[in-house]
Amino acid sequence: MENLLRKGVTEAIRSLYNVSVNDDLLQIQKTRKEFTGDLTLVAFPLTRISHKSPELTAKDIGEFLTQHVEAVSGFNVIKGFLNVIISSGEWAKQLKIISEQKEYGSVSTGPDASVIVIEYSSPNTNKPLHLGHIRNNLLGYSLSRICSTAGNKIIRTNIVNDRGIHICKSMVAWQLYANGATPASTGMKGDHFVGDYYVLFEKNYREQSEALVDAGSTPEEARDNAPLMLAARQMLLKWEAGDEETVKLWNMMNSWVYEGFDVTYKALGVEFDKIYYESDTYKTGKELVLRSLAEGQLIRKDDGSVWIDLSDDKLDQKLLLRSDGTAVYITQDLGTAVIRYNDYHFDRHIYVVGNEQNYHFQVLALTLLRMGYKWAAGLLHFSYGMVELPEGRMKSREGKVVDADDLIDEMTATARTMSQELGKLGGYSDTEKENICRKIGLGALKYFILKVDPKKNMTFNPAESIDFNGNTGPFIQYTYARIRSVLKKAGETGISFGGENYDDLIPNPKEINVIKLLNDFPSLVKEAASELSPALIANYLYDLAREFNQFYHDFSILGEENKKVRDFRLRLSALMGTVLEKGLWLLGIEAPERM
């Protein structure tokens, strides 16, 4: 509809002023509610062409449109704004057109589509997932669906940080304190089991450091010389040297963690096409660094450590290999990036990683470019904000976190309580009820997280549970369930729809509002993909559902006696259902048939 108007205005200007107008001078937007009209042309930029006042320019164009464009039934001019009125019947035709499109809102993936690798999740194998990881996983997964729906070829990937000093900490603590206990022997989920030893390590390490300080050490010396830290360092050296017993322990503990992660990923509903392990990629990283050192792009210091000097790019020198030859975090990321490029020849590589690592990703891309990898220009750090608690940020070292598994369980439990209180889901089996409550609880959680602008920090208050009313996931799910219910009833009573033509049908204002919003869906998906913002989808769905609920409240669908109108409303409802379901899908949220 907007394009139609754009064309009309271009023609108007050519005819009136004998100029072909540059498209970005045509500012067309939706008419604000307080004014009459559907679409508004801002006339100020056009005064340069018309050499008339904005009001007169708007009036000229308005008159031309009314005469020459069939869909335009009238106009008004307020200040420099030309409010164009689209004849109501056009919207009915528009509904028919879009509801007959296959895969409305999707762009099919052609042979020359961009290849985008999206990395998200990226857990450490020393502790279970918490709320921060949930935000990461939900953003990454939703982005993958949005970008793929916008026509890109997507590879969802994960890098498992399965090696390094932090893993050794859990291993050391287990050796010292576990007496051979396992997840099986304690009945614990594997990731939680291992995480407890990590927390135990940190606790005892802190005590040891404090004792050393009391005995006269400086805090730095104490941190370096505490027996637990020495043991962890020793463990890391043995691991990198391939010590059999160490590797065996490492394998065993990681396998416990993976079993736990699988459960959490499944509960969250996220998936990956390809998983990389740091323990596989860090060696490539070391080779890259050594080769680049030989080629003279890097510096080796007297103690043997290897650095890159990025001071020309206003950054510091950055360590790439320790003096003892072991790899640091960025070493493996260099290796991983090169391996991935060889695997997929991506056009873009999106890293979904928190904003605390902004510096890291600046260094990563620059280092790869210095090493001669031109494609590193396609690396993009999707930097999202932290999830904070009312008392500040979460601290996994101290065990002060909102655990992912706990939170998912709590959300489902809340959904269950509400469902009971509201007397819903009568006639369903316990399994069916549980399934629906899980969808709703997760819907509330996912929407809560995805509706906020990714780059902003967000606060989560565990004391106030996430809402199920208002601007929430369940609100949108509920709207969907209502529609399903109507359509089901239509089927049961033998009412079919979609057979009428709406050429002479004049929709009411509520219906027109709904159609206008539905009409925006494809451009919204594109925008969400280019802006990389699930929040745009979330907020759009809310507006959409709210608008539909008003219509639903004010008018009867199945009770409508005029067959043509009833057909039209069913069609409107069906399209609404499709768009809501697809929109929720883009966010990784399931749409229940009933709730």
Add this chain to the structure above:
RNA sequence: GGUUCCGUAGCUCAGUUGGAUAGAGCAACAGCCUUCUAAGCUGUGGGUCGCGCGUUCGAGUCGCGCCGGAAUCACCA
């Protein structure tokens, strides 16, 4: 201190490439179920868009400077 990000109603958040009188939800209060699901709908109150200057016909949006908060600048990841 350097760099990056954020600051909109009591709280949580929207606010299109700069456009008209800045919007939702929650919380509070008042209404609406004999009718397709009330997890819904309607209404009331609530604002120095952190502060200032500039660019512009027009600034919550762009630029500069302050103020406040966060992250980072590790031989941690």
